[in-house]
Each structure stands twice: as C-alpha cells, then as structure tokens.
Amino acid sequence: METSEVYFTSMHTELQDGLLDKFRRLMDAAGIGSIDMQKKFVAIKTHFGELGNLAFLRPNYSKVIADKISQMEGIPFLTDCSTLYVGKRKNAVEHLCTASLNGFNSVSAGCQIIIGDGLKGTNDIEIPFKGDHITTAKIGREIYDSDIMITLNHFKCHELMGFGGAVKNIGMGCASKRGKMELHSSGKPIVKEKRCRGCGRCLDICAHSAITVAEKAAIDHNICAGCGRCIGLCPFDAIAASMDEAAEVICRKVVEYAAAVLAGKPSFHMSVIADVSPFCDCHKENDLPIIPNVGMLASFDPVALDKACVDLSQKQPMIAGSRLYTNSNGIKPDDIFKCTHPDTRWQATFEHAIKMKLGSSRYELIEID
Ligand code: SF4
Numbered sequence: 001m002e003t004s005e006v007y008f009t010s011m012h013t014e015l016q017d018g019l020l021d022k023f024r025r026l027m028d029a030a031g032i033g034s035i036d037m038q039k040k041f042v043a044i045k046t047h048f049g050e051l052g053n054l055a056f057l058r059p060n061y062s063k064v065i066a067d068k069i070s071q072m073e074g075i076p077f078l079t080d081c082s083t084l085y086v087g088k089r090k091n092a093v094e095h096l097c098t099a100s101l102n103g104f105n106s107v108s109a110g111c112q113i114i115i116g117d118g119l120k121g122t123n124d125i126e127i128p129f130k131g132d133h134i135t136t137a138k139i140g141r142e143i144y145d146s147d148i149m150i151t152l153n154h155f156k157c158h159e160l161m162g163f164g165g166a167v168k169n170i171g172m173g174c175a176s177k178r179g180k181m182e183l184h185s186s187g188k189p190i191v192k193e194k195r196c197r198g199c200g201r202c203l204d205i206c207a208h209s210a211i212t213v214a215e216k217a218a219i220d221h222n223i224c225a226g227c228g229r230c231i232g233l234c235p236f237d238a239i240a241a242s243m244d245e246a247a248e249v250i251c252r253k254v255v256e257y258a259a260a261v262l263a264g265k266p267s268f269h270m271s272v273i274a275d276v277s278p279f280c281d282c283h284k285e286n287d288l289p290i291i292p293n294v295g296m297l298a299s300f301d302p303v304a305l306d307k308a309c310v311d312l313s314q315k316q317p318m319i320a321g322s323r324l325y326t327n328s329n330g331i332k333p334d335d336i337f338k339c340t341h342p343d344t345r346w347q348a349t350f351e352h353a354i355k356m357k358l359g360s361s362r363y364e365l366i367e368i369d
C-alpha cells in the first residue's frame with residue numbers, strides 16, 4: 001500500500017494570524033497549486049447544513065478555496081446535491097434558500113452556487129462502475145460536468161457510517177436522489193399513506209407504470225425499477241426510500257460511488273475537524289460536540305485524509321455531557337465512533353476503499369503552522 005501525504009494544522013492561532021490564514025497556507029502547502037485550473041470548471045463540493053444545524057462549515061472556508069481557484073484562472077462553483085429525506089434541502093429551490101439562510105451566497109462563498117442534480121434531484125448521469133454492489137453510480141449532472149473537484153469536508157460522526165468525512169461527502173453527497181436511494185436501501189420506495197393526498201402527480205413520472213392511484217397512491221414492487229424519481233416529485237413527501245440497507249453495506253456502496261465520481265477527474269480534498277457533532281449536518285440539530293476542535297487537513301488522497309481525521313479524533317479527550325460521554329458512562333472508550341453509534345463499523349469504509357483503489361489508509365502526517 002502506498003503512503004499518501006496528509007497536511008495538518010491545528011486550530012491554535014497566534015495574534016493577527018487567523019484560522020483562514022492557516023487554512024490558506026495549508027491548502028498551498030498541500031499542493032493545490034499543482035493542478036492546472038486555467039479556464040476549467042472547478043466544483044467545490046461542500047454541505048450547506050440542514051436548516052437549524054449550526055455545526056456545518058461556514059462559507060468563509062469555501063471562499064478561501066474559491067478565491068484560490070479564481071487566482072489560478074479556474075471557474076469555481078460551490079455545489080451539493082438534493083437530499084433523499086424530508087427536510088429543507090430536498091429540491092434546488094429549498095436547498096438554495098437554506099444555503100442562503102445559512103450564510104452562503106456568491107459574495108460570502110466567493111463564487112456562484114449550483115445545485116448538482118437539478119430542480120427535483122433527477123438531473124443525473126449514470127457512470128458505469130464495476131463494484132461489488134453497484135454497476136452504475138447515479139451522480140448529479142452538474143458535478144459530473146465539472147473538470148476538477150475540490151472537496152470541503154466537515155469531519156464529524158455519522159449515524160450510518162460511524163464518521164463522515166471526504167469519502168462520504170463525495171460518495172453520498174454527489175449522488176442524485178435515485179443514487180441516494182440506491183445507497184440507503186436494498187429495495188423500492190414506499191408510499192406513506194397518511195401523507196398521500198391522491199393527487200396523481202406521481203403517475204406520469206414513472207416510466208414503468210408501477211404507480212397506481214385510487215384514493216391513495218400504491219407502488220407495485222414487482223414492476224418498480226427502483227429509479228427513485230417519484231421521491232423527488234411528490235409535493236407532499238408521501239413517497240420515501242425504504243432506508244433498509246445495512247450500515248456496513250452503505251459504507252461500501254458509498255466508497256464505490258466516490259470512486260466513480262473521482263474517476264478520471266483531478267481532485268483535492270480539505271477537511272476540518274471542528275464541532276464534531278454526533279450526527280451529520282443533515283440533521284437540523286447538532287448537539288454538543290463529542291471532542292474538542294482538532295484542526296484542518298488537506299490531501300490529494302481522500303482515504304488517507306479520512307484516516308488521519310479518524311486517528312487524530314480518537315486521541316482527543318471527551319467533552320463532558322456529550323452523547324459520547326453519556327454512552328461511555330464517562331470512561332473514554334478506545335473507539336469514539338463505535339461508542340457514539342454502536343451499530344456502525346467505520347472500518348468497512350477503509351477496507352473497501354483500498355479494495356476499490358480509491359486511496360490509501362497509510363499516510364504521512366505533515367504538520368504546518
Ligand atoms: S404519492 Fe404524492 S404525488 Fe402521488 S398521489 Fe400521493 S400525494 Fe400525489
């Protein structure tokens with residue numbers, strides 16, 4: 001296994017030298033300048049935070065990256081895809097409103113914002129991929145069309161994968177609605193009868209005529225191809241993925257999606273270990289962080305980057321009163337992620353990432369001031 005370089009800087013600052021100065025130096029030291037960006041579309045993949053969440057990364061970080069891309073004569077845009085679940089980011093209109101309420105606009109982020117998979121999460125492309133779980137990855141079209149990808153990742157816990165970092169931001173975050181359904185479920189969508197108003201709008205979207213509507217809609221799972229298009233279409237959130245996939249299988253599918261997204265595309269990855277909440281930023285609440293803020297990291301290898309984040313986080317003391325502290329009865333566990341979410345096995349992400357040649361879990365940590 002190859003050893004990848006991961007650059008790190010702590011959250012400690014000196015007078016007149018702020019975190020964004022350190023973030024800029026980190027990006028430069030890790031070698032972002034070696035990418036030829038001239039006249040190329042550069043997607044900065046981030047997460048705008050669910051409405052109500054306050055743990056997401058502020059737009060100030062994105063602006064540092066966007067300004068650098070512009071200096072290098074690239075064309076940056078900030079992006080994310082719509083969500084599968086009911087929330088305030090499930091279509092492009094609500095997603096842009098939420099981004100705006102969370103402080104993201106073309107001035108604060110230093111570039112335009114484009115939702116990666118279109119108005120209703122159906123504007124995607126199928127990328128062939130020979131994985132153990134998938135044969136194609138359904139990726140937001142705008143992200144696919146970008147020439148270069150830079151990821152800006154908030155490192156925190158995740159209720160299905162144990163932790164969420166670069167691999168999750170790429171694999172899960174770039175998937176369109178039907179892609180996310182494939183990641184989360186082994187089956188077909190279901191109708192939530194209490195929500196369904198029998199309006200019939202879902203009938204036309206189904207290319208397989210799997211939906212019938214009497215008083216309420218019904219999906220014939222013998223005919224349904226699992227494309228997920230009806231989920232984004234229902235204006236009353238009455239169609240949902242079954243969310244029945246095992247946590248470890250989700251880790252492996254996310255790796256395969258991430259490998260498909262990055263195939264043939266130059267990329268560079270930055271993570272911030274701060275406000276390490278027990279749940280991902282898709283939650284409208286973020287609870288106490290489980291550990292103190294650690295630092296910022298950058299690498300060309302998203303797997304090595306995630307592994308360095310995991311290792312640094314595992315060494316931290318717990319924050320009293322956090323979910324981790326409560327789950328462990330105040331005694332520091334060997335594995336903070338497993339203790340926070342006992343049903344997860346985060347190691348599966350690294351095992352599969354190595355198998356899929358997404359990156360290396362062996363790294364050299366290079367610390368800068
Ligand atoms: S599932 Fe949604 S779109 Fe279909 S009939 Fe029910 S409310 Fe209308």
Ligand code: SF4
Nearest residue numbers: 206224225227228230
């Ligand atoms: S998931 Fe696709 S195939 Fe299945 S009912 Fe919905 S639109 Fe039809």
